[in-house]
Amino acid sequence: MKWLRVAPILLLIALNTLAHCLPLFVVALVKAVLPFERVRLACNPLLTGLAESWVAVNSAMLALFTRTRFSVEGQADLQRDGHYLVLANHQSWVDIVVLQKVFNRRIPLLRFFLKRSLFWVPVLGLAWWALDFPFMGRYTRKQIVRNPELGRRDMEVTRKACEKFQSIPVAVMNFVEGTRFTAEKHAAQSSPFQHLLKPKSGGVAFVLDAMGKGLNALLDVTIVYPKGIPSMMDLMSNRVPEIKVLIRQHPIPAELIGGNYQDDRTFRAQFQKWMNGLWLQKDADISALLAGRN
Secondary structure, three states: OHHHHHHHHHHHHHHHHHHHHHHHHHHHHHHHHOOOHHHHHHHHHHHHHHHHHHHHHHHHHHHHHOOOEEEEEOOOOOOOOOEEEEEEOOOOOHHHHHHHHHHEOOEOOEEEOEEHHHHHOOOHHHHHHHOOOOEEOOOOHHHHHHOHHHHHHHHHHHHHHHHHHOOOOEEEEEEOOOOOOOHHHHHHHOOOOOOOOOOOOHHHHHHHHHHHHHOOEEEEEEEEOOOOOOOHHHHHOOOOOEEEEEEEEEOOOHHHOOOOOOOOHHHHHHHHHHHHHHHHHHHHHHHHHHOOOO
């Protein structure tokens, strides 16, 4: 019975993806073949509009086929033409669906830093490339220690992406934990937080270094699943009764813009202290949301 429900949803999502990606590829081809500033500026809103339409149709299907209740707090004062850095906790692939539903057409299109291997995902990989999603190596600390050039490559990708983002409304999305939360990962890290893995500050520092002065605000998003962390199959099977989302909007601290995170130990310690403070608040927010004190 589960597959009788899920199969038509998957088919509709696939049809929606093809219907939006085909014209998106045409616009992206024009943008690539005619690499003039005026052409690029004309193509960007078309590409973004197609992506937002794709998200809107997927969100409408979610509302149609499931009874999942969304409780969202903190959406006031969002600007569709702003420049945001968006941070969130990460528990499931469902998080991405939640973020897209909550923010679509309320802030600029979310741009994620993706693993380079995701470029080869059929259809979507090319769509992410056309929308200027940055593809990164995502190397481990041990790999970077053995070969520092790997870390510099990802820094250069971040810098080039942020240069593009400065000329368009954008919301740069970062899952700061670097991976999805599990009890096993939490124990292996000896995480000091009850509900979270340790935050990784480097990627956030690189974005603030590249475009911090051009950002309107930091959107700190906390996602909670009161009945347990779901899979995408759970969501499509109508087994996620409620999702809670809390959005806290913070100014970008001026003292954290333009510092040398990689080489300046004092600045790095200051930056990590700030990130840990955000994470302490997020941990408390998750406890309150789970207890119903929102």
